[in-house]
Amino acid sequence: MRWIRRLLVGVVLLALGVAALAAGACRFVLPERFAINAPMAHQMFGLGGVDASDDLLGQQIELAEGFGIGLFAEGLRIPRFLRFTSEGDLLVTTTRSGRVVLLFRDADGDGRSDGRRTLLEGLDRPQGMDFLDGFLYVAESGAVGRVRFDPVARTTLGDYERIVEDIPAGGNHYTRTLRFGPDGWMYVSIGSSCNVCEQDDPRRAAIVRYRPDGSGEEIFATGLRNSVGFDWRPGTGELYATDNGRDLLGNDFPPCELNLVVQGGFYGWPYANGDRELDPDLGAGHEEEVRASLPPAHPFRAHNAPLGITFLRGDGVPAAYRGAALVALHGSWNRTKKDGYSVVSLHWRGDEIEERAFATGFERDGDVIGRPVDVAEGPDGAIYVSDDYAGAIYRIAHGEASRSAPASAKTRRREHPLGAIPPAERLAAAKRGRFLYTEHDCASCHDAGRAAPGVLPVPLSDLSARYDVGELASFLAAPTPPMPAFPLSEQERRDLAVDLLERHP
Numbered sequence: 003m004r005w006i007r008r009l010l011v012g013v014v015l016l017a018l019g020v021a022a023l024a025a026g027a028c029r030f031v032l033p034e035r036f037a038i039n040a041p042m043a044h045q046m047f048g049l050g051g052v053d054a055s056d057d058l059l060g061q062q063i064e065l066a067e068g069f070g071i072g073l074f075a076e077g078l079r080i081p082r083f084l085r086f087t088s089e090g091d092l093l094v095t096t097t098r099s100g101r102v103v104l105l106f107r108d109a110d111g112d113g114r115s116d117g118r119r120t121l122l123e124g125l126d127r128p129q130g131m132d133f134l135d136g137f138l139y140v141a142e143s144g145a146v147g148r149v150r151f152d153p154v155a156r157t158t159l160g161d162y163e164r165i166v167e168d169i170p171a172g173g174n175h176y177t178r179t180l181r182f183g184p185d186g187w188m189y190v191s192i193g194s195s196c197n198v199c200e201q202d203d204p205r206r207a208a209i210v211r212y213r214p215d216g217s218g219e220e221i222f223a224t225g226l227r228n229s230v231g232f233d234w235r236p237g238t239g240e241l242y243a244t245d246n247g248r249d250l251l252g253n254d255f256p257p258c259e260l261n262l263v264v265q266g267g268f269y270g271w272p273y274a275n276g277d278r279e280l281d282p283d284l285g286a287g288h289e290e291e292v293r294a295s296l297p298p299a300h301p302f303r304a305h306n307a308p309l310g311i312t313f314l315r316g317d318g319v320p321a322a323y324r325g326a327a328l329v330a331l332h333g334s335w336n337r338t339k340k341d342g343y344s345v346v347s348l349h350w351r352g353d354e355i356e357e358r359a360f361a362t363g364f365e366r367d368g369d370v371i372g373r374p375v376d377v378a379e380g381p382d383g384a385i386y387v388s389d390d391y392a393g394a395i396y397r398i399a400h401g402e403a404s405r406s407a408p409a410s411a412k413t414r415r416r417e418h419p420l421g422a423i424p425p426a427e428r429l430a431a432a433k434r435g436r437f438l439y440t441e442h443d444c445a446s447c448h449d450a451g452r453a454a455p456g457v458l459p460v461p462l463s464d465l466s467a468r469y470d471v472g473e474l475a476s477f478l479a480a481p482t483p484p485m486p487a488f489p490l491s492e493q494e495r496r497d498l499a500v501d502l503l504e505r506h507p
């Protein structure tokens with residue numbers, strides 16, 4: 003059976019772009035550029051509302067001068083993008099569970115959301131959202147849908163209808179961000195399907211736009227590997243988008259990017275990285291295109307993973323922040339020492355963009371407590387940040403002290419996600435799942451002592467705090483890179499999920 007294991011390890015490494023290692027030479031140490039150092043669940047204490055207390059937050063998170071932080075909402079399952087309704091409620095997509103959740107505004111003034119309601123469910127990994135003419139629009143992995151929305155009653159009206167159904171899905175980078183531009187077009191960012199490759203579908207690694215009814219598709223800009231966040235700069239109307247640089251080229255290269263996105267612009271991927279530097283894998287022969295490509299407006303440090311970006315328009319922040327942008331840095335996995343895991347502010351000084359720390363401390367000495375995803379400015383002037391690692395939304399307000407949590411918020415626990423499955427069924431599923439775990443050699447990345455040479459194992463733990471069976475099965479259908487996807491049936495993914503939740507609750 004050893005050759006099977008080797009073959010599987012080989013497939014996995016191939017997925018990481020390390021074909022040469024497939025021979026499986028023992029005692030082989032992977033070079034730095036293949037470093038995997040992803041956050042591990044056991045390091046986190048801010049998990050899913052279990053004990054993400056404000057007291058800890060205030061001590062852990064360092065903020066720009068004059069700002070204080072509190073927990074607006076917690077116990078959310080992998081919250082991603084944010085959008086305020088006209089009534090001041092906050093919508094959040096919980097991408098892996100397929101939902102759009104409405105968090106009630108804080109009417110009683112304790113800094114916390116007063117309740118929540120699931121607005122939409124059963125969507126295919128929804129992420130970006132926006133409003134136009136009484137509709138709530140949602141970007142799913144392979145579609146855009148819309149539904150009438152009543153912000154006062156906090157309900158949808160009528161059926162959710164998909165108005166674009168053929169957005170290329172699958173592969174890496176399966177989340178789609180959607181925003182209406184000042185020009186009335188609906189912009190949708192569609193990331194690449196891979197780390198670095200030639201795409202067959204020109205709409206991948208691009209920002210595409212549509213009329214509000216889903217017609218009139220146009221490719222707006224290309225060469226954008228994964229521009230998860232974008233926003234228009236107030237005053238100038240310029241479109242700025244974050245972009246995640248490619249992996250597996252070392253700790254400090256290439257930079258992630260902020261791009262000033264113009265119609266027809268080509269931003270270099272997959273032939274160039276950073277400021278028009280030829281890509282070592284695919285650049286050769288494409289020198290001309292690379293010369294004509296547009297360099298970043300601002301480089302972020304390599305592997306920082308900038309996601310959501312929001313320009314500050316209100317007057318709840320000091321003058322120095324008005325017109326500045328806040329960017330959520332999700333944090334690195336392909337770097338020996340973790341980096342990112344913060345929110346930064348960008349300040350325009352003529353042609354220069356200055357990057358400053360806004361909220362740091364989500365990672366300290368390799369321990370991760372949070373991963374910022376999106377930033378929104380509330381009607382109350384405060385800044386809201388989603389964290390898909392801690393399952394929380396933070397509220398960061400100027401002129402307020404960091405808040406203390408009411409005791410009740412610290413003690414909420416969830417039911418065990420396997421509790422509802424009859425014991426015999428649960429046992430049988432876990433057995434089949436355990437077999438699949440061995441067959442696919444998941445241990446080569448996840449079990450200390452069984453990890454493939456040079457790979458830092460990513461221990462699995464505390465899974466039930468963030469996943470139920472369906473959510474874990476959905477994770478396995480489209481894992482977060484660098485974890486490769488495995489050819490598993492829906493039943494097999496559920497069996498694996500039961501086994502994992504059984505062993506790593």
Ligand code: HEC
Pocket residue numbers: 014015038040041042043335438439442443444445446447448460462463465474477478482483484485486488498502
């Ligand atoms: C090539 C290495 C690799 C292999 C093989 C692999 N994984 Fe992973 N897996 C990862 C990495 C890295 C992450 C963390 C991704 C991230 O940054 O969120 C991960 C994350 C996960 C998570 C989510 C953990 C959490 O705390 O949210 C689960 C569950 C998981 N893997 C299960 C599996 C199963 C089941 C298999 C086998 C079918 C498997 N993995 C095979 C690398 C791997």
